[in-house]
Amino acid sequence: MIRFDTDYTEGAHKQILERLIETNDEQLPGYGTDHYSNTAKAYIRNLCGNEVDVHFMMGGTQANMTIISSALRTHQGVISPDTGHIAADETGAIESTGHKVLQVANENGKLSAGQVNEYVEDHWNSIEREHMSQPKMVYISQPTESGTLYSKAELDELRAVCDTHHLYLMVDGARLGYALASEKNDVGLEDLANLCDVFYIGGTKIGALFGEAVVIKHENLKTDFRYIIKQKGGMLAKGRLLGIQFKVLFENDLYLEISKHALEMSKRLTEAFEDQDIEMAYPSQTNQLFPVLTTHQMKQLSSKYAFQPWEPVDSDRTAVRFCTSWSTDIQDVDALIDDLAKLQKGNAGS
Numbered sequence: 001m002i003r004f005d006t007d008y009t010e011g012a013h014k015q016i017l018e019r020l021i022e023t024n025d026e027q028l029p030g031y032g033t034d035h036y037s038n039t040a041k042a043y044i045r046n047l048c049g050n051e052v053d054v055h056f057m058m059g060g061t062q063a064n065m066t067i068i069s070s071a072l073r074t075h076q077g078v079i080s081p082d083t084g085h086i087a088a089d090e091t092g093a094i095e096s097t098g099h100k101v102l103q104v105a106n107e108n109g110k111l112s113a114g115q116v117n118e119y120v121e122d123h124w125n126s127i128e129r130e131h132m133s134q135p136k137m138v139y140i141s142q143p144t145e146s147g148t149l150y151s152k153a154e155l156d157e158l159r160a161v162c163d164t165h166h167l168y169l170m171v172d173g174a175r176l177g178y179a180l181a182s183e184k185n186d187v188g189l190e191d192l193a194n195l196c197d198v199f200y201i202g203g204t205k206i207g208a209l210f211g212e213a214v215v216i217k218h219e220n221l222k223t224d225f226r227y228i229i230k231q232k233g234g235m236l237a238k239g240r241l242l243g244i245q246f247k248v249l250f251e252n253d254l255y256l257e258i259s260k261h262a263l264e265m266s267k268r269l270t271e272a273f274e275d276q277d278i279e280m281a282y283p284s285q286t287n288q289l290f291p292v293l294t295t296h297q298m299k300q301l302s303s304k305y306a307f308q309p310w311e312p313v314d315s316d317r318t319a320v321r322f323c324t325s326w327s328t329d330i331q332d333v334d335a336l337i338d339d340l341a342k343l344q345k346g347n348a349g350s
Contacts, residue, residue, distance in 0.1 A: 007325035013207040037243025043250040048193035056242035069097035077133030081106035100133040109144030113157035141172040147288030171199035177206040177259035258326035265324035281319035
């Protein structure tokens with residue numbers, strides 16, 4: 001089975017594994033206070049061009065839960081696209097901390113400044129507002145769950161609305177490398193540091209065994225954050241394992257280099273789907289593709305390839321997700337391209 005269902009099917013980049021082995025016998029202080037972690041944090045702070053705090057955590061759900069629960073008071077909630085990871089894929093992790101996810105309909109995975117403004121104004125204009133969760137944070141992903149990107153202009157507009165209504169702006173960057181490397185992208189790490197109160201740089205889906213780098217800009221959110229990481233079970237005793245991985249990813253631009261590989265593979269597949277007149281449910285801007293397949297096409301491809309059914313389009317067609325990654329083998333891509341051509345020919349002759 002050739003897997004295109006997600007972008008964390010392999011282990012870690014060989015340079016990371018080699019460095020972990022090389023440093024394995026070193027005796028180092030725990031909980032991320034080692035020199036590898038400090039160096040990795042310095043790399044990220046330099047790229048952000050800002051006075052930010054950096055913390056390493058194990059995974060995206062853990063990062064989302066820790067960040068959001070630390071930022072909000074008990075009566076406050078977080079505005080999210082209804083397809084956002086915290087709304088659809090985290091088993092109620094945010095709600096388990098006592099905070100409601102305030103879902104808003106998405107357009108191609110995105111949330112607009114106008115939608116946020118309308119939601120917040122409706123809340124404050126309601127005579128029932130004290131009976132509802134108060135919106136205090138806006139959560140978005142870059143790229144989105146639909147593989148689309150926020151432009152700098154869109155982030156500027158969201159920042160302005162958040163400032164008007166005194167909201168925190170958070171960006172989930174579980175796949176951030178694939179956004180940064182996209183030729184459609186005009187938002188860099190320094191832009192995110194200037195426009196967001198907090199965001200994180202994903203490693204789990206981009207070369208690391210595990211790990212996300214949380215970047216905090218807002219002073220209020222910096223206070224006691226390590227206490228909260230510990231309270232939420234996120235303070236890894238062998239924190240070196242996170243620091244070493246992010247040091248390798250950022251010391252020689254490996255993070256962007258391997259992200260570009262995923263996009264090159266994605267572009268080849270996009271062109272192949274288009275050559276066979278297979279439409280896309282969403283514009284393909286990063287490493288996630290959403291072709292619309294018939295039930296027959298899905299059955300034929302699923303005998304050899306793993307991909308994820310995403311959402312029904314009509315009675316016989318479904319939008320499915322194919323993911324490329326930092327480790328996608330070009331031979332696997334070529335095999336899929338060949339089978340797409342055969343699939344269409346088979347349909348045409350039936």
